[in-house]
Amino acid sequence: GAVVSQHPSRVICKSGTSVKIECRSLDFQATTMFWYRQFPKQSLMLMATSNEGSKATYEQGVEKDKFLINHASLTLSTLTVTSAHPEDSSFYICSATGLRAGNEQFFGPGTRLTVL
Amino acid sequence: GENVEQHPSTLSVQEGDSAVIKCTYSDSASNYFPWYKQELGKRPQLIIDIRSNVGEKKDQRIAVTLNKTAKHFSLHITETQPEDSAVYFCAASRGGNEKLTFGTGTRLTIIP
Numbered sequence: 616g617a618v619v620s621q622h623p624s625r626v627i628c629k630s631g632t633s634v635k636i637e638c639r640s641l642d643f644q645a646t647t648m649f650w651y652r653q654f655p656k657q658s659l660m661l662m663a664t665s666n667e668g669s670k671a672t673y674e675q676g677v678e679k680d681k682f683l684i685n686h687a688s689l690t691l692s693t694l695t696v697t698s699a700h701p702e703d704s705s706f707y708i709c710s711a712t713g714l715r716a717g718n719e720q721f722f723g724p725g726t727r728l729t730v731l
Numbered sequence: 732g733e734n735v736e737q738h739p740s741t742l743s744v745q746e747g748d749s750a751v752i753k754c755t756y757s758d759s760a761s762n763y764f765p766w767y768k769q770e771l772g773k774r775p776q777l778i779i780d781i782r783s784n785v786g787e788k789k790d791q792r793i794a795v796t797l798n799k800t801a802k803h804f805s806l807h808i809t810e811t812q813p814e815d816s817a818v819y820f821c822a823a824s825r826g827g828n829e830k831l832t833f834g835t836g837t838r839l840t841i842i843p
Contacts, residue, residue: 647828658820658833659775666828708774712828719765720831722774 617643619711621723628699629731635695636726638709644689645711649720650682653706665692689713699730733758735823737834745842750808752837754821757802761823764797764804765831768817775820779806782826808839816841 618641628634638648647666651659663679665671665686673679683695692711696703706727710720734757744750756764762783767775781788781795781804788795794807808815821834 649830658835661830661832664830706772710831719777719780722776724774725772727772 617641617711617721619645619709619721619723621709621726623726624724625727625729627729627731630700631698633695633697634699634728635693636707636709636728638692638694638711638723640690640711640713640721643711644713645692646689646713647711648686648692649710649712650684650692650694651708651710653708653725659708662694696728699728701730704728704730733761733823733832735821735832735834737821737837739837740835741838741840743840743842744811746811746813748811750806750811750815750839750841752806752819752821752839753803754805754823754834755801755803756823756832758823758825758832759802760825763824763826764795765822765824766793766795766806767820767822769820769836770817778819811841813841813843815839 620639622637650662653659661674662677663671663673663684665684667686667689671684686692706725708725709723712720737754765780768778769775779793779795781797792809797804819837822831824831
């Protein structure tokens, strides 16, 4: 299957700072990338869908000014958590799909964010 | 929007026995139904998927069935092994580049 990487794998930051997470498709062109958040012992909750070159579509209840998503190329999408607070601590996972992928979404390894 | 329900939330079975996890979905336009296995702190791994033009699909010890009329789909694992212990998620999508809606997950424990 296709490979999706995510960086960093783990980040600890102070409350009020911003954190950027990168999601890269390494061997295919990702026309669409998805960002999920997963709290402990819960399911994956979709935060937003991003298509290359256009603005992201956010799910209901997700603040677009707090979670900035940029999908500037067919291989890279970034999620920036602005003014992070302890309640933003979670496991953030991206996935990518494209023409080569058919229906399948390929998931990144996830980023564990801890806000102190 | 789509709503996916998954049962049971926890399941314990003796090694060698079968495990069945069931999901229902609400959006009649959904036509792609993947199942994922997730180990603690890891990414979800696709283990099997089915499209709405097929009623059943099997891959070794894993099978998925789909009843499009009733909007039900199920995961069947036979001859369970300790390494099958994990959290399993079902999901539904309209296909193409459409978003996935995940079920709430089932924690499967295989008892040696």
